[in-house]
Amino acid sequence: MELVRWNPNRNRYRPHYSFNNLLNEFFAPRDQSDDINMTDWNVPVDIYHDADNIVLKAALPGVEKKDISVDLKGRVLTLKGTLSSEAEVKEDNYYRKERASGKFERSFTMPGDVDPEKIQADYKDGILKITVPRPEDRKKKQITVH
Numbered sequence: 614m615e616l617v618r619w620n621p622n623r624n625r626y627r628p629h630y631s632f633n634n635l636l637n638e639f640f641a642p643r644d645q646s647d648d649i650n651m652t653d654w655n656v657p658v659d660i661y662h663d664a665d666n667i668v669l670k671a672a673l674p675g676v677e678k679k680d681i682s683v684d685l686k687g688r689v690l691t692l693k694g695t696l697s698s699e700a701e702v703k704e705d706n707y708y709r710k711e712r713a714s715g716k717f718e719r720s721f722t723m724p725g726d727v728d729p730e731k732i733q734a735d736y737k738d739g740i741l742k743i744t745v746p747r748p749e750d751r752k753k754k755q756i757t758v759h
Contacts, residue, residue, distance in 0.1 A: 656692065656717050667745040669721065674739035675712075681736060683743060685729045690745065691720045724748065 682693040698714035725748035733744045
C-alpha cells in the first residue's frame with residue numbers, strides 16, 4: 614500500500630531551515646499562552662485495510678456535513694473542509710483559545726486505480742469514514758497448490 618502523508622515539519626530539523634524560514638515563523642499566528650503555532654493544525658486520520666477495502670477515518674468534531682468535500686483525482690484522494698469558529702464571543706473575552714478553525718485539506722495517494730463510483734463516505738458523531746474498495750490487482754488471491 615502506498616499512502617503518502619505530507620508533513621509540514623519534515624524540513625524543520627535541517628540546518629538551513631531555521632535561517633531560511635525565520636521571517637515566515639516570525640509572522641505566523643501563535644497562541645500567546647502556550648506558543649502553539651495555529652497554522653500547524655491538521656485533521657487526524659486513521660487508515661487501515663481489510664480484505665476488500667481501504668478505510669480512512671477522520672476526526673472532524675464541530676464540522677458540519679455540508680462543509681466537507683471528498684474528491685478523487687487519479688490516485689489521489691483529497692479531503693477538504695471548513696471548521697467555522699463561534700462568532701458570539703469576542704477575541705478580547707477569551708482566556709484561552711486552543712481549538713483551531715478555518716480550512717483544512719489532506720491528500721492521500723491510493724495504491725492503484727480505484728473506482729470513484731464505489732467509494733462511500735459516512736459522517737456521524739464528528740467522525741468521517743471513507744471506504745475505498747481495494748483495486749483488484751492489490752487484493753490477496755489464494756493460489757491452489759497442485
